Amino acid sequence: MSPNLEQIAELKGHIDRVWSVAWSPTGNVLASCGGDKTVRLWVPTSENGSSEWTCTHVLEGAHKRTIRSVTWSPDGRQLATASFDALTGIWERGEDGDYECVATLEGHENETKSVAWSSSGSLLATCGRDKSVWIWEVAQDNDFECLSVLQEHTQDVKMVIWHPTDELLVSASYDDTIKIWRDDDDDWYCSDTLEGHESTVWAIDFDKTGDYLVSASDDKTLKFWKSFPNNNQEGMDTYRVHPKWKCVHTLSGQHSRCVYSVSWSKVHGLIASGSGDNVIRVFEQDKSQNDTDSPNFSLVASVSSAHGVADVNCIQWYPTEKHSNWLATAGDDGIVRIWRFVE
Amino acid sequence: MSVILKDLNDYIAPSQACIKPVEVKKTNDDKNNVIKIDDSGGYYEVSQEGIETKLQTAQITLDDCLACSGCITSAESVLITMQSREELYNVLKLNKEAIDQNNLDQKKTVVISMAPQSIASIAAKYDLTPLQVAKRLTHFFKSLGVHYVFDTSFSRDFSLLESAREFVERYQLYQEKQQKKPPQDNNIKSTKIKRNGTSENDGAMNEAKLPMLASACPGWICYAEKTHGFILPYISQTKSPQQIMGSVVKDHLANKLGIKPNNIYHVGVMMCFDKKLEASRPDFFNDYYQVRDVDCVITTGEVDKMFEENNFDIKISEESLLDSFIKTSQEGALLRSSGSSSGGYLEFILEYAARELFNITGVDVEKEQGVIVKIGRNKDFKEVTLEIDGKPVLKFASAYGFRNIQNLVRKIKSSNSPYHYVEVMACPSGCINGGGQLKPDETIPMKDWISQVNNIYRNVNSLSPEKNDVVLNLYSEWLDGINSEKSKKLLRTQYHAVEITLVNPLAVKW
Numbered sequence: 001m002s003p004n005l006e007q008i009a010e011l012k013g014h015i016d017r018v019w020s021v022a023w024s025p026t027g028n029v030l031a032s033c034g035g036d037k038t039v040r041l042w043v044p045t046s047e048n049g050s051s052e053w054t055c056t057h058v059l060e061g062a063h064k065r066t067i068r069s070v071t072w073s074p075d076g077r078q079l080a081t082a083s084f085d086a087l088t089g090i091w092e093r094g095e096d097g098d099y100e101c102v103a104t105l106e107g108h109e110n111e112t113k114s115v116a117w118s119s120s121g122s123l124l125a126t127c128g129r130d131k132s133v134w135i136w137e138v139a140q141d142n143d144f145e146c147l148s149v150l151q152e153h154t155q156d157v158k159m160v161i162w163h164p165t166d167e168l169l170v171s172a173s174y175d176d177t178i179k180i181w182r183d184d185d186d187d188w189y190c191s192d193t194l195e196g197h198e199s200t201v202w203a204i205d206f207d208k209t210g211d212y213l214v215s216a217s218d219d220k221t222l223k224f225w226k227s228f229p230n231n232n233q234e235g236m237d238t239y240r241v242h243p244k245w246k247c248v249h250t251l252s253g254q255h256s257r258c259v260y261s262v263s264w265s266k267v268h269g270l271i272a273s274g275s276g277d278n279v280i281r282v283f284e285q286d287k288s289q290n291d292t293d294s295p296n297f298s299l300v301a302s303v304s305s306a307h308g309v310a311d312v313n314c315i316q317w318y319p320t321e322k323h324s325n326w327l328a329t330a331g332d333d334g335i336v337r338i339w340r341f342v343e
Numbered sequence: 344m345s346v347i348l349k350d351l352n353d354y355i356a357p358s359q360a361c362i363k364p365v366e367v368k369k370t371n372d373d374k375n376n377v378i379k380i381d382d383s384g385g386y387y388e389v390s391q392e393g394i395e396t397k398l399q400t401a402q403i404t405l406d407d408c409l410a411c412s413g414c415i416t417s418a419e420s421v422l423i424t425m426q427s428r429e430e431l432y433n434v435l436k437l438n439k440e441a442i443d444q445n446n447l448d449q450k451k452t453v454v455i456s457m458a459p460q461s462i463a464s465i466a467a468k469y470d471l472t473p474l475q476v477a478k479r480l481t482h483f484f485k486s487l488g489v490h491y492v493f494d495t496s497f498s499r500d501f502s503l504l505e506s507a508r509e510f511v512e513r514y515q516l517y518q519e520k521q522q523k524k525p526p527q528d529n530n531i532k533s534t535k536i537k538r539n540g541t542s543e544n545d546g547a548m549n550e551a552k553l554p555m556l557a558s559a560c561p562g563w564i565c566y567a568e569k570t571h572g573f574i575l576p577y578i579s580q581t582k583s584p585q586q587i588m589g590s591v592v593k594d595h596l597a598n599k600l601g602i603k604p605n606n607i608y609h610v611g612v613m614m615c616f617d618k619k620l621e622a623s624r625p626d627f628f629n630d631y632y633q634v635r636d637v638d639c640v641i642t643t644g645e646v647d648k649m650f651e652e653n654n655f656d657i658k659i660s661e662e663s664l665l666d667s668f669i670k671t672s673q674e675g676a677l678l679r680s681s682g683s684s685s686g687g688y689l690e691f692i693l694e695y696a697a698r699e700l701f702n703i704t705g706v707d708v709e710k711e712q713g714v715i716v717k718i719g720r721n722k723d724f725k726e727v728t729l730e731i732d733g734k735p736v737l738k739f740a741s742a743y744g745f746r747n748i749q750n751l752v753r754k755i756k757s758s759n760s761p762y763h764y765v766e767v768m769a770c771p772s773g774c775i776n777g778g779g780q781l782k783p784d785e786t787i788p789m790k791d792w793i794s795q796v797n798n799i800y801r802n803v804n805s806l807s808p809e810k811n812d813v814v815l816n817l818y819s820e821w822l823d824g825i826n827s828e829k830s831k832k833l834l835r836t837q838y839h840a841v842e843i844t845l846v847n848p849l850a851v852k853w
Contacts, residue, residue: 106756107749109570137720145720146749186721 003301003343005280005327011042011336013055018330020069020314025076027320029056030328032336033067039081039091041099042336050323050338062089062101069114069159074121078102082112088126090142103142107134107149114159118167123147125169127157133171133181135188148188150181158202163210164266170213172201178215178225182242191242194225196250202259208266212295213245216259216273222283224249224295248294254281265317267324270341271297274312274329279304282341301341307331405623426619426639428649434608435488451608452600454491455484456588459679460614461643462494463800464780467792468647469657473803474677477669478662480612480646483655485663491596495611496670496679498591499584499686500808501817502559505834506581506688507695508826509555510764514700516551552577554740554755554762557688559583561621562769563748564838571752572840580835584686585611585618586627589636590833591668593629595821605634613640614777617769626836642779670811672804681709681805684797685773689727689739689766691808696764697729701736709805723747723771726762739764744771775800 016035023030030042030053039059045052065084072079079099081089088105105126112128124136124144133150155174162169169181169188178194178201199218206213213225227243257276264271271283282301289296306312310332318326325341379387379395387395405425434451441449457480459473466476481492558564558579567574582590588611593604611618621627622637629636641649650657665671670678682690690708697703697713706713708727717726723743728735740762742751748767754760770776775797783792808814822830 106753146746146753147720149745149749 003282003341005282005301005303005339005341007303007337008326008340009044009051009053009338011040011053011055011338012334013040013058014038014334014336016066017310017332017334018313018336019066021316021328021330021336022070022072022079023316023319023328024072025074025319027318027322030336030338031070031072031079032328032330033070033081034330034334035066037063037065037067037083039067039070039079040336050326053338057099059091059099059101062091062104063087065111068112071115071117073117074119080115080117080124082115082126082128084111086110086112086128088112088115088124090144092142103144105134105136105144107146108132113157116160116162116169118162118169119165120167123162123167125160125162125171127160127171129156131155131157131173133157133160133169133179135169135181147186150179150188150190152179152190153177158200159204161204161206164206164208165210168210170204170206172204172215174200176201176217178204178213178245180245192245194245194247196223196247197221200258203261205262205264205271207264207269212248212264214262214264214271216262216275218258220252220255220257220259220275222251222254222259222262222271222273222297223247224251224297226293226295249297251283251297254283254299255279260311260313261315263316263327265324266319267317267321270300270317272315272317272327274306274315276311278306278309278312280306280312280315280327280329280339303339306339307333307335307337309333405620406625426622426641428641428645428652430639431608431610431641438488451606452491452602453489454493454592454596454607454609455480455489455612456493456495456498456585456592456609456637457612458585458614458643458774459494459496459677459803460684460774460777460780460796460800461612461646462677463684463775463796464614464643465647465657466799467796468781471657473799475662476657477665477677479657479660481665482661482663483650483653483657486655487653489610491666491668493588493592493666493668494670494677495584495588496677497668497811497814498588499680500670500811500814501587501591501834502581502584503680503686503688503691503808504814505830506555506557506579507692507699509579509581509835510692511696511699513551513553513555514696514763517553520551553764554760555579555764557686557764557766557768558836559686559688560768560770560774561615561617563767565617565620566748566769568838569841571756574752574755575838575840577755578838580837582834582836583621585613585621585637585640586836587834588668589622589627591817591821593634593636594833595817596668603632604629605632609636609638611637611640612643612646614643614774614780615770616642616778618642618779643777643781644779647781667813670806672806677803678806679800679803680808681707683741683766683773684775684800685741685743685766685768687805689725689741689764692764693727693729693737693739695809696737701729701731703729703731719747721747723773724750737764738762739766741766741768741773743768743773745769772797 014034014036018032018034021030021032031039033039040055041057042053042055044050045054063083063085067081067083069082070079079091086108089101090103091099092102093099108128109130112126115126117124122138127133131153135148136144137147139145153173153175157171157173159172167183171179176197176199179190180192181188182191197217197219201215201217203216204213211227215223225245226248227245229243255275255277259273259275261274273281280303281299283297284300286296312329312331314330316328318324327339329337377389379389387397389395438450462473462476466473484492556578558581592609597604597607619640622635622640627636672678680687680691693708694706697706708714715728724747725741727739729737738761742748742765751765772793776793818825
């Protein structure tokens with residue numbers, strides 16, 4: 001039997017579309033957020049029976065508009081939310097067990113779209129409709145210092161993510177590009193611009209090594225990018241002696257509409273994508289290949305109408321070995337779904 | 344136009360395309376005419392007879408820029424077209440024609456006021472001293488028909504003295520208020536403030552908000568007015584050096600020469616594009632004479648272009664004597680004020696306040712004497728503390744660049760600012776690195792270039808504004824003395840929150 005995806009749970013509770021889902025670093029809790037201005041935290045009711053889930057917390061009151069994305073700090077103690085009300089919220093679990101908003105970061109002029117914690121937890125990045133990417137340093141007492149405001153994208157910035165180990169930031173934008181940002185003596189600058197997508201880049205993810213990136217775009221493709229070291233044999237130009245990113249593979253013909261989200265499992269290396277044609281697809285790198293400079297990827301499983309007639313807004317692999325074949329998706333139907341990838 | 348300001352990071356950049364509608368004025372009321380748009384986006388009205396008339400698109404003025412909440416600072420293309428060297432050339436040309444036709448009452452007196460940062464930038468590029476640049480620029484401008492060439496180091500001394508007095512007033516009022524009243528919530532929401540100046544904002548001084556924030560940077564002022572109305576009462580009401588020069592030229596010089604302000608054409612040579620916007624503020628417009636205090640601002644880069652256009656080689660140019668309103672020593676050497684190349688506000692105000700408020704003399708911030716200087720998380724944030732018996736009594740800071748402004752604004756908003764005064768500048772590295780300055784050859788890293796221009800600026804000897812006799816004399820001769828009504832009227836200004844208007848949704852790019 002060929003591999004497939006089977007739905008194991010439907011998480012209902014949001015009263016508007018769900019924009020984003022995020023597993024806590026250990027995978028014990030799933031956070032979701034959306035148009036109803038809340039974040040909901042979900043856990044399976046029992047260890048074995050994974051079909052029943054409970055919403056343990058509803059985080060609300062801090063944002064006046066849609067919460068576009070949610071993310072956990074690397075230590076799992078805090079959550080960050082990016083909202084259309086221009087604020088970024090920082091949430092922490094208090095002694096009474098409830099989560100409260102302990103800080104709001106102001107600065108973006110209007111809608112913030114995405115927020116991400118660096119691997120060490122010491123930096124936070126945000127981006128938004130004002131075309132800017134902000135880097136914040138986590139100071140004491142839930143205070144955040146703005147380290148940099150990067151304004152080189154020419155349009156709305158859709159998503160920011162950090163490298164799995166290094167202080168290297170990546171942003172994806174409506175200007176069809178991906179930008180790589182580095183720090184040099186406290187000055188953040190763009191070290192590379194990845195051009196190739198023909199429309200908005202909605203989502204990006206690293207592989208577990210951080211040497212490869214995958215991007216999802218409104219041009220209906222997924223692109224794979226590899227970082228080539230400075231002394232590479234291709235003799236490509238480099239900027240400030242940093243690696244240069246180059247597109248090594250394009251997956252097209254797999255989605256008939258905009259690809260909104262992509263997740264690259266850090267455990268087993270499968271790539272899952274979700275799109276505006278309501279489809280989830282899972283891709284695998286061809287193992288027979290030895291040439292890592294031109295990897296090939298092929299479709300191994302898919303689900304159509306994953307959220308009925310609704311868009312799949314976000315997709316994320318379970319982060320650890322324990323349930324590494326689980327996927328969470330968020331849809332315009334207001335439902336969060338958990339899937340199991342069966343080989 | 345964006346070529347000019349490309350590759351800048353951490354500056355306050357316009358965040359969206361200009362949203363001012365382009366209105367199409369039809370040539371007549373004939374309803375049967377149609378509008379045609381050609382490939383290049385030009386609009387034509389086509390009458391029934393098939394005659395095409397090109398339609399004018401609406402002009403966007405700097406006034407529109409100031410009143411609009413669309414982008415945080417100025418759309419540079421508008422700045423460049425509204426105030427340009429072409430305007431200056433045009434005035435000079437009309438002057439020549441007036442002389443040729445013996446229409447001397449049509450002739451305008453043309454005055455240039457140069458920023459010392461612009462002089463330093465030109466000095467760096469052409470390997471000259473600032474004094475050589477000042478004398479050669481004087482020669483250059485006068486050869487084009489300009490009558491007077493001044494510098495804004497001169498008017499900045501007024502700005503420093505007024506800022507320091509304003510700080511001491513605020514500090515004393517603040518202390519009184521603290522003693523009288525229980526502590527209050529500082530998060531007073533900004534209220535709509537009318538442009539005619541009759542609103543409650545006139546009483547802003549009575550609020551005596553601390554920290555006092557520097558007012559010389561128009562990029563910062565514009566940003567504060569458009570996005571942080573609550574912070575306006577914190578901003579010093581003292582005019583910038585450029586605008587004080589405007590008062591000197593259009594009030595004092597006009598009276599002295601016996602000519603009307605509208606017969607003087609006053610041009611600023613500045614390190615910064617936003618100085619054009621500052622010159623256009625309605626607050627600096629003389630309603631009676633229908634004229635601005637500063638008629639036109641051109642940047643350092645535009646002056647460099649003027650050299651080319653006039654085949655002027657500054658390396659081998661003759662030198663002219665300097666005019667009177669330039670800050671010079673008795674021997675004729677250029678002078679500056681001590682401290683940062685953004686004007687030395689922090690340094691002078693701290694030294695003045697230490698003496699006036701705590702009787703501590705001999706503080707020299709530039710030499711780090713009598714104060715504790717701490718560089719912040721990045722080089723564009725600096726803290727300077729004056730201590731008495733190990734206890735801080737005055738805490739000043741300089742915050743340059745967008746990121747540091749952000750942190751400062753958030754601290755003040757949450758009442759967590761420990762500062763009494765902050766020298767705020769929108770550009771990283773401050774005014775010496777203004778957007779209008781000359782760029783280095785590609786071989787020279789930007790950091791090295793900025794530090795070179797900075798060194799040239801700071802190698803000029805300094806003299807305290809309190810020892811500038813020309814300025815002190817003008818206080819009595821022109822302003823009816825220190826703290827007079829006239830000095831308040833001519834040396835201070837006010838700020839206005841821009842109302843957020845609903846953005847045209849069609850112009851927004853998501």
